[in-house]
Amino acid sequence: MPAATMAVMPVIEARELTKVFRRPDKSEGLRGSLRHLVTRRYTTTSAVDHVSLSIEPGEAVAYVGPNGAGKSTTVKLLSGILVPTSGEVVVGGIVPHRDRIANARQVGVLFGQRTQLWWDLPVRESLALLRDMYGIGPADYRAQLARFDEVLELGELLPVTARKLSLGQRMRADLAAALLHRPGIVYLDEPTIGLDIAVKDRVRDFLRRLVADGTTLILTTHDLGDIEDVCRRIAIIDGGRIIYDGGLDGVKDTFARERCMHVRLTTDVDPQSVAALLPDAEVTPGGSPGEFTIRFDRFVLTAGQVIATASSLAEIDDLLIDEPAIEDVVRKVYSGELELEPAEDGVGAGVGA
Amino acid sequence: MAARAYLCMVKVSARTVLTYRANFVLGLFAVFFQLLAMLYVWRLLLESGKDFGGYTWPQMKAYLLVAFVTSSLVSAYGDFRMAARIRDGLVSLDLVKPVTYQTARFAETVGRAALELAVTFAVAGSIALVTGGIPVPDLPQLLLFAVSIAAVVPLKFLVVYLSTLLCFWTQNYMGVAWARTSLVALLSGSLIPLVLLPSWLQTTAMLLPFASLTATPAAIYLGQATGGEALGLLLTQAGWVTVLWVAGRLVWRFAVRQLTVHGG
Numbered sequence: 001m002p003a004a005t006m007a008v009m010p011v012i013e014a015r016e017l018t019k020v021f022r023r024p025d026k027s028e029g030l031r032g033s034l035r036h037l038v039t040r041r042y043t044t045t046s047a048v049d050h051v052s053l054s055i056e057p058g059e060a061v062a063y064v065g066p067n068g069a070g071k072s073t074t075v076k077l078l079s080g081i082l083v084p085t086s087g088e089v090v091v092g093g094i095v096p097h098r099d100r101i102a103n104a105r106q107v108g109v110l111f112g113q114r115t116q117l118w119w120d121l122p123v124r125e126s127l128a129l130l131r132d133m134y135g136i137g138p139a140d141y142r143a144q145l146a147r148f149d150e151v152l153e154l155g156e157l158l159p160v161t162a163r164k165l166s167l168g169q170r171m172r173a174d175l176a177a178a179l180l181h182r183p184g185i186v187y188l189d190e191p192t193i194g195l196d197i198a199v200k201d202r203v204r205d206f207l208r209r210l211v212a213d214g215t216t217l218i219l220t221t222h223d224l225g226d227i228e229d230v231c232r233r234i235a236i237i238d239g240g241r242i243i244y245d246g247g248l249d250g251v252k253d254t255f256a257r258e259r260c261m262h263v264r265l266t267t268d269v270d271p272q273s274v275a276a277l278l279p280d281a282e283v284t285p286g287g288s289p290g291e292f293t294i295r296f297d298r299f300v301l302t303a304g305q306v307i308a309t310a311s312s313l314a315e316i317d318d319l320l321i322d323e324p325a326i327e328d329v330v331r332k333v334y335s336g337e338l339e340l341e342p343a344e345d346g347v348g349a350g351v352g353a
Numbered sequence: 354m355a356a357r358a359y360l361c362m363v364k365v366s367a368r369t370v371l372t373y374r375a376n377f378v379l380g381l382f383a384v385f386f387q388l389l390a391m392l393y394v395w396r397l398l399l400e401s402g403k404d405f406g407g408y409t410w411p412q413m414k415a416y417l418l419v420a421f422v423t424s425s426l427v428s429a430y431g432d433f434r435m436a437a438r439i440r441d442g443l444v445s446l447d448l449v450k451p452v453t454y455q456t457a458r459f460a461e462t463v464g465r466a467a468l469e470l471a472v473t474f475a476v477a478g479s480i481a482l483v484t485g486g487i488p489v490p491d492l493p494q495l496l497l498f499a500v501s502i503a504a505v506v507p508l509k510f511l512v513v514y515l516s517t518l519l520c521f522w523t524q525n526y527m528g529v530a531w532a533r534t535s536l537v538a539l540l541s542g543s544l545i546p547l548v549l550l551p552s553w554l555q556t557t558a559m560l561l562p563f564a565s566l567t568a569t570p571a572a573i574y575l576g577q578a579t580g581g582e583a584l585g586l587l588l589t590q591a592g593w594v595t596v597l598w599v600a601g602r603l604v605w606r607f608a609v610r611q612l613t614v615h616g617g
Contacts, residue, residue, distance in 0.1 A: 083610050118365065
């Protein structure tokens, strides 16, 4: 069955992909600059360090990491902008940096911080230029504009010169520009950066539809809302290396070990007595008597143990367990305090061996 | 399909020039005043009665006007824009478009050049009329001249393009642009006719593509090169366009490997 073969054939395949940048190492001042002319010193940094990724058609992958972790560099390697120092990359059967133009036809790229619209032209003209570049027929072009108008309210932006657009408007127009040729593979590098909530929601809604239509998506973002809304798989990169690659739920299971339970008992119980029974948990009194918040490591205590302990003191009136947020995990990665020891039952943890 | 895209880019860049017409006109002004100064200097020199390569005053006027047209061509802002995009890494956005970078930049140049030609010919024509006319060659010679002017567009584009690609290594364009401008002005004959240069410099200019930029159209306009000689000059222009086009593609391939767009 063709569907079965499709499922095992990755559309994006990166193996041990590495990009080393060489920067001139100049010491301070004129003297440093002069010295650099004579003895050249360079610092090399591996922006992307032996990254392997395998993405199947129709997958939506969140690509997450702190500033300078190598996210954009990876996207640039995948789109053929940069030539890798070592390693291999194949996208839709094409080596991007070797066959840049063929790759450009199958891929849509958006760099949220930069516009690909022609700065001095009305949006309509930029799109018409792209239409001609990609050889899009008039009927298809009209259909695409109608689609973008429906989701992104593009119509009102068409007559506006690109440099006069607000950030949110620009992003909507840029999304249309990146997706006009119906690319099967889309890289979005921070598509919601600097947008207000209303526009953000609209963009996310649009991305969800895109994924539902079967587009393969790599989404680079700092906005964790984007991830939970759109992606089911997450790859976390730090210092150029992929430190996790797997399901969004898996990352929570693996790294979000802390659970938080809010308990209300029918009678007033001293918080100290609860804490005494649960020495491994952190117990804080709630707003009213008999209310507690209990934080515990789910690999030390189970929720059942916590509930059993609480109900041994008094009857439980109400119980609420906070959903572990992907945000907590990613925040830990960003602040560099993520414990890189996945639990035994962790799903697909791609910790660098 | 791709041809339509390049055609569209030609139109778009012409429109961009019109959007920034003040900038465009001011840029021409600079060359225009330089032209006026040259005209005055040469009138004084020729009135002194000395011989300068056998040029009469009307011929020298014609020479300077041709030089004005050729040095105004492919000069408006395109190279600075390209250099800035390379330096700021914005060139990466050009790389995700399904067009050949060099051809795309050439298409933009052609769009601008169409307007540059229209305006500079109008200016040159008016000056010729106001200052008492210049010799006009017969029709076949005029056609050869038109071809030689048309060839200046790709040729000058390639000289500019190749020097702008140096930005991938230098990260700074000002120095490159100045060096190129001086070199082209001297060796193309747009500053002074090549016959007035020392012979070794003349030979150098003739061996390089620069003479094809101004000396060739001027020689054809003034009838210094006719028939087979004129055709030979046109073929030389075509040869240089071919060689430099291929060189551009090769240099680009190396240049793009220099690309280090920083970012997280």
